Amino acid sequence: MFELRKVEKRFPNVRALKAIDFEIRQGEIVGLVGENGAGKSTLMKVIYGAYQHDGGEVLKDGIPVRFENPRQAMQKGIGMVFQEQSLIPNLSVMENIFLGFEQQFVKLGVVNWKKMAAAARFQLAKVKLDIDPRIITAKLSFAQRQLVELAKVLTLEERVDGDLVILLDEPTSVLAKEEVELLFKLVRELRSRAAFIFVSHRLDEVLELTDRVYVMKDGEVVDHVVSAEASAESIQRKMVGRDINKEYYREEKQLPYDASRVLVELRNATVPGQYSNVSFQLHAGEVLTLVGTEGSGREAILRTIFGLQKLVLGDLAVKGRKVESFSAEASVASGVGYIPRERKVEGIVAGMNVYENITLSQMGNYSRFGFLRIGDEKATAKDWIAKLSIKASSEMADCGNLSGGNQQKVVLAKWRSGGSDIILLDHPTRGLDIGAKEDVYEMVRAMNADGAGIVLIADTLEEAIGLSHTILVVKDGAIQKRFDCSAGTKPSLFDLVHYMI
Amino acid sequence: MPNLSFRGGDLQRWAPLLVLVALVVFFSMVNPNFFSLKNFARIGISATPPLMIAVGATFIIIMGSIDLSMEGAVAVCAVVFASIFMALGGTLGGWGWLALPACLLVGAACGLVTGAVHVGLRIPSFMASLSMGFVGIGLSLMMTGGDRIRVEDPLFRSLLTQRFLGFPLMVHVAFVVLLFAWFIQSKTTLGRNFYAVGGGEDLAHASGLNVRRVRIAGFALAGVFYAFGALFAVAQLGIAETATGYNFMFVSITSIVVGGTALWGGSGGVWNTLVGVLIVNVINNGMIVMGLPRYVQDGVLGLLVIIAVVLSTDRKSLAFVK
């Protein structure tokens, strides 16, 4: 029903898609997996019309088509559910659903809001979401927004003849377990209305949901398997092109921490509305993981340690000294480094090159009387590029053009080269492919070995368990349970979930 | 708890109006003459042309762009209107009325060109509109050779001279135009699309919205309102000239922001702009009414504008401000 034949896409210096063959039949759910940079997102953009292919052909119902923009793709029944935040926050839900297609509600130039609301309710019912369509989108939860997004794409059903193809780009990455279940149930039910292309890093989910899976690597489809017959390991091997080390989280390198050296101590720390009565110690060489759902208060704790949020009650002591004035600058000066979740926004400065990014937090070390010693900066950057095997053409490369994993390495290098020994990791592996994740785990162990303490908010519970010495389960702003997580005594997933919900 | 914060947000929304009320109360206390129908009518007259211009620019700012071409556009509209008006007999009684729609069309054309330059050449609106403003001033100069065109038709001037409920006709007509703007803002697809573009341009584009067309349409629409502003300015002074457009650029944008429409787009609207324009005009009128020396007026206006904006910005919701 929808088919790509030998599709090519070139960018200056890059052949992003090489002779892609891809097919989806009515009512199918097809998976699309691959490491970052394998060409998944380029392929998706070609499918929904954001990019135009340079070679080969795209066929809908056997007829060659060419989409100049997403709107043309939609008119052929191809819709996209974006990974995050593709709804416009300041508009109402119904306006978002019918954005660009308001004409059906317009009479003599006037929009009939009642009619639109009724139509929106009809769409929302398809995804089983019971909200007032007039509500401003910004007020919805993340999961709700995801469903609105799906409802929006499903409007194509009424609008176009023929069958729908809906792309789901990492729809589960920020959803809680039960929300994922709900979504999957919905997608299965909707098979009667549309075919789905499901793009995800989570192979277990891909195998669970889809009928077939396309595996991409280096701009090519390297494999194409039937889900029921495939295993996560085999797909992973195809994606990476090698075996995944059994010791994924480098547990064998986990050494006991130095309990005599307390780096950070929180005592009865309270920020009303965020968390209350939180106490813990972080030691040299320790990975301490805060586990909890989104909004449980773990981010706020991290922000407090970094000085972005002031404590209302209780104490924070960094290396034995009580923190009086909360500021990021003071925290950085006392050795705290922060690796934020929003890597592209808060982690690196796109438009600045590698050495500028690496020294950004510690320009004092590379300057005298306010003047920078650029030679030293470059030397340090070269050092760390080698040390962390950052794939960049040189220390002069623009960080905005690096891949996600290499950007993350630059952020790590920024703090490590500055001698930070208290590292706050907020979802450090989010959106990274397996190879890059392994690199991050490697670095975590290396930092531990150097005596650094790490506060981690992990991407998955497995990651939390694998990396930690200590796990604190946070719920509703309070620490519910402390798990000792030293090598060999690790708790199970179930143990954690029990206290989380 | 969330209920309470919601009410806080609401208070912020009404802040510009409260500032306006506070200013009126303050000036009335200093000089009771301020609080009179006659003075409100005077404020109404001086606020009418800038209101029209600010309303037009509001749509642009909602889109997250900026328009600095109003001085040129107003000059062109005023001069074209007066030229046609005089050529067709110089009175609304005769064929002269044709100059009114012609003026609005010219305004739309000015905006269309600015929008097309901005979108077509992918030049930031700041520079595109600034440059087209120069071109507009130049065009009006070419048409007039620098002379003034006097429009003395009593019928047209009745916009200023005839009163209804204590206010000149132009104030009433402007209010109707304002309702029209509100209608566009809230009841039409185009109006809502401005908010979509301002709320997230790439998202809107990905949703299949023709953002380029919305942008150009926005500039053309703004041009129509500049034309209204030009008409009222001519009605107010009886003169159409290149200088008819002067002083409107910074005043209108200041008014928009003071009214609570954010420069980064996606929020606010024409009612905010009405309040903002009134705040600025009340301050200007009030400073003279209370007898402040001319040389401190610029400074006091600056201070009050800062205070008004501070009060009406929800600072907690902003990560940072450019």
Added chain:
Amino acid sequence: MSFIKDFIEKETLSRRNFMLASAFGLTGAAAASIVGTGRAQAAGAIEDPTIAWSYRDRTNPYWNSIVSGGESFVESLGKPKSALVHLINEGSSEKSLADVKALLGKTDGKLALAIDTNDSPNARPVVEAVVAKGAYVSTIWNKTDDLHPWDFGDNYVSHMSWSDVGPAEQTATILFKAMNGKGSIVGLGGIASNNPAIERRKGLDNALKNFPDIKLLDYQAADWDTQKANSIMSSYLTRFGDEITGVFCANDTMAYGVLEALRAEGLAGQIPVVAYDGNAQAVDLVIAGELLATVYTNPHWGGGITAALAYYAATGAFKPSEEPHEHREFNGPTILISKADAEDFKKKYIDATPTYDWKDFWGPSNGPITY
């Protein structure tokens, strides 16, 4: 017939140039080589200099009249109007100076410049730049008191200003008389630091001394701007209400704004207003009785004669340094226009532009500038 006149004129000029050149003879050449660049031309050495007028803007009737005079002069030389180069500074002293220097560069000093320098401090650098290039300049309105044409030899030809104190006093007196010598007035001034704004205010103050029963309620700068004057006037109406029985405006364009503010309240023609500049529209308003009086400064003549002075000095038709001081700093003509003579005035100066002899440099002028 003008071509005959031109021919004779050219003949005289070139003969004179020839004579001057020989008179300069070796001394001139030696002087030039000492100066170094040889660019500082000897007086009268420039054949067919570029003629330029540098002024504030094109949107003001006053400057348009100035320009029309300049063009009329250029036409008297048998050249098209477009031969006059316009330097418009848009109220920016920086642009004014930069434009002059650029034009000096382009013409390599073969320039006869008439200029209002926009702000009085700007006059000195402009004159210095012109003199350094050996070009010729005549200024009007704005210059500092310590800057004098005679300190610069021939190249700074002349400065014309208008003594506005007297005429402004006259208009104020007319206003006060119309008010029967009692009541209260408000005033609107020009850009506060402009010379004419200051002088016109002084004229008002002088008149006030003679009328102790007239009270000046307030006087604010409206920056020569119609719209600003309009809103200030309407605010005055709120502040002072019926107290206002007369309005003094420092120029016509502001008076238009004042009149419209009055018209909006049905008060046009009921409160006497006086203005300054004598624009066509103002004269019509005087005839219509809405404006009590205005003062004509004959910008057409001023524009033409200033260019003529610079031009003829450049071509050597006369030698400025041989002229007395009162021929190098002098006041322009002022004609008071009130209801009685407005019709006559309009016929003579507005409906028909009088033809001027652009070689009669000082005929219509009004005595030397005194400090």
Added chain:
Amino acid sequence: MNLHNLKKHFPWMTLVLLALFVGILDPNFLRLENLIDLAGDISTLFIMALGITFVIYIGSIDLSAQSVANMITVLATLLLVHIGAFAAPVCIAIGALFGFVSGLVSTRFKVPSFIATLAVGGIALSVGQYASGQKALYMDATLREQAFGWMIGTTAGLPREMIIALVLLVVALVIERRTVLGRALKAIGAGEPAAVASGLQVNRYKMIAFAISGAFAAMAGLLFSVKLSGGSPVMANGFLLPAIVAVLVGGTPLTGGVGGVLNTFIGALIVAVIRTSMLYLNVPATAQQIFFGLVLVGAIAITIDRTKVRTVK
């Protein structure tokens, strides 16, 4: 060298092409002496633009520069009588103070810089008007010569103001390229959240950027008042838009993070060439604004590097 790499060279290529174009129509234009004069005359405007560059570089805008310069022409003239050459540092400090206040209002109270600087400019205007007694003031010739004589005249055939401007350019360039401050400003312009998360005191650096802009505006005002030997509260009128245009035409976009002071140098020269070209091309008086606007659109369309700017607003 592909088109992408070429893009960052577009500003100066535009300048050269513009200059050559005028030069072909009138070879007089390209005489060295003429070009030096041209560059010299744009100096004051350029100095102001240089300061504004720092503010635009962090993604804000400074509309107070002209009013600050106006005020400084008055204050410099007044102070000269009392404290002689010390007027210079005092004026620069006052300018920096006004800039700092703009920055404070913009960062601390989260008022958009467009409005904050416009308002602070109003305050500067009031100060200037009050201090001047609302008239034009003149410097005493001897005092001016003693205190600031070094600012005017020529050295080795170059106008001194141009030399001053070049020195300031070098200073600004060093600040931009070689100092912690410059690096911090770049980070703020290119990615403010990342700068915050790196522990930079973003607000302080922003305020410093505004203060620098104020200081440069004051220097422009000071130089201008010395050049004109006086001051008045309207003397620097007409500086603001050309100065901002110079920054933008040079290739520093309003979104910040890209471009810099060298770009402004090119931009100021482009503005000078466009302005002057009207004389050389005999553009009629009434068409000058149209010409300026159209050439500006053309220049901007060529010089901005759209690859670094995500959406064009």
